[in-house]
Amino acid sequence: MEKQFFQEPNVYVGEVSIKVTDLNRSVEFYERIIGLKVLERTDKKAALTADGTTALVTLEQPEGVTAKSGRTAGLYHFAILLPSRADFSVFLRHLLETRYRFGASDHYVSEALYIQDPDDNGIEIYSDRPSSKWSWNGKLVDMATVQLDGQSVLAESDAPWRGLPAGTIMGHIHLHVGNVERAEKFYQEGLGFQTVAYYPQAAFMSTGGYHHHIAVNTWQGVGAPPAPAAAAGLRWYTLVFPNEDARARTVEQLKSIGASVVEEGGWYTTSDPAGNVIRLVV
Numbered sequence: 149m150e151k152q153f154f155q156e157p158n159v160y161v162g163e164v165s166i167k168v169t170d171l172n173r174s175v176e177f178y179e180r181i182i183g184l185k186v187l188e189r190t191d192k193k194a195a196l197t198a199d200g201t202t203a204l205v206t207l208e209q210p211e212g213v214t215a216k217s218g219r220t221a222g223l224y225h226f227a228i229l230l231p232s233r234a235d236f237s238v239f240l241r242h243l244l245e246t247r248y249r250f251g252a253s254d255h256y257v258s259e260a261l262y263i264q265d266p267d268d269n270g271i272e273i274y275s276d277r278p279s280s281k282w283s284w285n286g287k288l289v290d291m292a293t294v295q296l297d298g299q300s301v302l303a304e305s306d307a308p309w310r311g312l313p314a315g316t317i318m319g320h321i322h323l324h325v326g327n328v329e330r331a332e333k334f335y336q337e338g339l340g341f342q343t344v345a346y347y348p349q350a351a352f353m354s355t356g357g358y359h360h361h362i363a364v365n366t367w368q369g370v371g372a373p374p375a376p377a378a379a380a381g382l383r384w385y386t387l388v389f390p391n392e393d394a395r396a397r398t399v400e401q402l403k404s405i406g407a408s409v410v411e412e413g414g415w416y417t418t419s420d421p422a423g424n425v426i427r428l429v430v
Contacts, residue, residue: 154317156390159339159340162387163205165383166269167209169266171192175189178196181248183239183312185200185311192209208383215380216268216379221326221368222424223321226322226385227272228274229276229316230273235313239312240298241302251263254296256277257277260272260296269380288346322365326370326371327421328349328351335364336353339398341353341355344359345360349370351364387428389428389429389430395430398428415428
């Protein structure tokens with residue numbers, strides 16, 4: 149993991165909050181399969197951590213929560229970035245041993261595993277290749293989806309599984325939206341991200357030359373509506389700013405393009421055009 153993509157002056161995803169239908173079931177899954185640890189817990193909410201200090205994922209079971217809705221905007225997956233390929237190797241072996249169903253891909257810039265939680269929320273677990281090995285064509289980075297060389301990954305380490313290592317962070321978030329161009333404009337003009345790659349019906353954006361901190365797609369259908377408020381899925385995610393001045397400039401940019409920004413509880417809250425809620429934090 150190259151830390152420069154997740155430190156000043158860059159803006160990046162810090163924490164993701166997910167609505168679930170059964171908190172006990174979800175906590176058990178995130179501990180046993182993903183390897184996070186409970187940082188704080190109440191009857192209806194649990195903050196989960198890798199390093200024992202910082203919440204990466206917060207699970208909440210709201211009153212009246214319903215099953216996840218299909219064909220709506222919202223979460224495609226959030227992506228947990230491991231510190232090294234050796235850590236990725238340990239995680240792959242752990243999944244094979246638990247026999248939990250997963251997908252796997254090589255994206256050139258990274259190697260990734262894909263899992264669905266009990267509420268069908270998508271999770272990516274990945275490790276990056278060194279950025280010196282990424283291939284750029286002007287301002288666009290070369291990414292694809294090809295078969296993962298699982299044997300090569302497994303040969304990287306034979307260390308035992310002990311949960312997610314302390315250096316694990318939230319690498320990126322990938323969202324379903326109703327219109328890629330509108331979402332891309334919001335993230336570029338309102339939040340200052342740059343588009344660095346395109347897939348069919350998808351755009352990938354970042355700060356500081358990362359392969360992506362945020363991606364958006366219309367794979368649930370062009371014009372997909374926001375998910376019902378009570379449905380399981382994304383509640384909010386945070387964007388971490390390097391300082392108050394950088395956040396204040398971004399708040400003004402958001403207002404200048406007509407986006408709603410509300411101050412509450414030490415952060416500012418806004419929503420992208422698809423209704424995905426974003427907390428701006430320092």
